[in-house]
Amino acid sequence: MERRTIAPRPGWQRTVEEQGLIYPLTRYPDDSLRPYWDESAYYVFSLAEVEALEEAVEELHRMCLAAAGHIVATGRFADLGITDPRVAAAVAESWRRRAELPSVYSRFDLRYDGRGPAKLLEYNADTPTSLVEAASPQWFWMEERFPGADQWNSLHERLVAAWRHQAALLPPGSPLYFAHSSADEAGEDLMTVAYLKETAEQAGLATDWIAMEDIGWDRLAGRFVDRRLRFMRSVFKLYPWEWLLSDRFAGHVLDTLDHGGGTGSTLWIEPAWKMLLSNKALLAVLWELYPGHPHLLPAYLDGPRELATTGYVAKPLLGREGEGVSVHEGSGERGVRGEFGEFGERRCFQELAPLPDFEGNRVVLGAWVVEGESAGLGIRESEGLVTDGYARFLPHVILS
Numbered sequence: 185m186e187r188r189t190i191a192p193r194p195g196w197q198r199t200v201e202e203q204g205l206i207y208p209l210t211r212y213p214d215d216s217l218r219p220y221w222d223e224s225a226y227y228v229f230s231l232a233e234v235e236a237l238e239e240a241v242e243e244l245h246r247m248c249l250a251a252a253g254h255i256v257a258t259g260r261f262a263d264l265g266i267t268d269p270r271v272a273a274a275v276a277e278s279w280r281r282r283a284e285l286p287s288v289y290s291r292f293d294l295r296y297d298g299r300g301p302a303k304l305l306e307y308n309a310d311t312p313t314s315l316v317e318a319a320s321p322q323w324f325w326m327e328e329r330f331p332g333a334d335q336w337n338s339l340h341e342r343l344v345a346a347w348r349h350q351a352a353l354l355p356p357g358s359p360l361y362f363a364h365s366s367a368d369e370a371g372e373d374l375m376t377v378a379y380l381k382e383t384a385e386q387a388g389l390a391t392d393w394i395a396m397e398d399i400g401w402d403r404l405a406g407r408f409v410d411r412r413l414r415f416m417r418s419v420f421k422l423y424p425w426e427w428l429l430s431d432r433f434a435g436h437v438l439d440t441l442d443h444g445g446g447t448g449s450t451l452w453i454e455p456a457w458k459m460l461l462s463n464k465a466l467l468a469v470l471w472e473l474y475p476g477h478p479h480l481l482p483a484y485l486d487g488p489r490e491l492a493t494t495g496y497v498a499k500p501l502l503g504r505e506g507e508g509v510s511v512h513e514g515s516g517e518r519g520v521r522g523e524f525g526e527f528g529e530r531r532c533f534q535e536l537a538p539l540p541d542f543e544g545n546r547v548v549l550g551a552w553v554v555e556g557e558s559a560g561l562g563i564r565e566s567e568g569l570v571t572d573g574y575a576r577f578l579p580h581v582i583l584s
Contacts, residue, residue: 185298186228187542193328196223200321206375210574221317222576223325227547227563231584233298234336238558240302240479241292241551247477248307251469252279252460263485264463265501265530270438271429278441278456285455286350288380288420289315289343289559293571294549297540301478304470305534305548306499309461310454311422313372314550314577315339316379318562322579334582336561340383342554347387349555355442355451358417359392360384361410365423366395373422380420396423401436408433408440408450417442418451425459426502428452464499464532483534488512495536506572511536538569546571547578 193199197208200221210220229237255261256279261272278285290309296302319339326335354360362381364373381391394410399419402409408416421428428437441456442449460466467483474480488496493514500508513536539546548571550562564575 185233185296187225187545187547188228189225190223190329192223193325196221199324200317203321203324204316204375204379205321206371210576212574218576220576221321222565222578225545225578226329227578227580228583229298229336229580231334231582234561234582237294237296237302237336237549237551237561240294241553241558242556244292244304244307244479245290245553245556247470247474248309248461248466251466251473252457254473255460255469256280260469263469264460264465266459268429274438274441275456275459279460282455282457284353285451285457286353286453287455287458287555288346288350288453289552289554290454290458290461291315291562292551292553294551295537295539296549302549302551303481303537304467304479305481305537306464307461307466310458311424311462312550312552313376313422314562314564315376315552317577318550318552318560319343319379322562322577325579326581330581330583335580336582337559339552339554339560342557342559343380343383344386346555347384347389351387351389354389355417358415359390360453361416361419362391362393363396363399363419363421363423364393366397377420377422384420396421399433401433406436406440408436416450418453420453424462424502424504425454425456462502464501464503464534465530467499467532467534481535481537483532485530485532488533491533491535497534497536498531499534501530501532506570509570511569539566539571548575 200208205221208219208221209217211217256276266272266275290307291312292307293305294302295305323335323337326333362377364377377393381393384391398411400409410416440449442451465485468485470480471483482491495513498510503509539548544567545565547563547565550564552560561580563578563580564571565578566572566575
């Protein structure tokens, strides 16, 4: 693994926008615009490195599924902050019937420096983003800058294949709706949903799209409906389950939740059992089940334990984009993003494993999983200890 600098292509911003990345720049607090898509540098991997990382990702995914099964079997929902019995029951039923429910993609965040085993930082299994830039612009960048080279990237074809494989699990006679939140000012949600909708259409599915805020409730029929009052039988949502089950429609979601085969219900993708994998408590459960595993970091729910002297990171169970994360280095605390109160007081305490530093750039690997199989890589860099909304996306290439 090596970081190399390179001159950006002339007109790179327009190029990546045409390839689906609608926000190639990030606006900073001082109102300046700086590249989010950063092709002034790139990362090089050997084929052997990528093959080892692929094996690690698929092993971690199997371990996470085992941990989810353990949580359901032992009823440990409270450890995840799931205290509503109806929600717990819905998640458990979703898990038990997971073979009947479409589930498409997820993303591991890994610490890796090319010298030791990759370490799991967290699993984004419900609403992972940075998908478009990983699947499309970086592939075309490689073809232009390194023709004949390779890249850890089979995302597009695997996504199309996933929709095709799982089409039979969707309710017939209705389009698959793709829903984004209109509250997302940056456009990341819309961009991601539009891309996933495109892959579903390439798989032959009938689709439509809608803003989450435009989904209505027909009180007489007891169904979710679109703007034209059509029954919405299946919805892909880039909207976290913890939000869906805490807003004013939460009761209706639970009342009409389709666990496969329901004629008057709504099927939501990703399914409710993904709540088991998107919660940072999963990190502590994994460490309990696989203590000392080379791809795991020690993690606990009841406090930092021995990590208090060596250093740890405290993560809200449901925080996103680094919000609410604090870094404790044994002699103090720094790197705090946001307030814990916004996400609840429950936290996971994970061993501090500082991100690899390449000339002041701290890097995290985003390893994609589609239908349970390793599918590609996206790389983000940041200047601080915590990867946040100001991180940059850099392309990569495999050079044997």
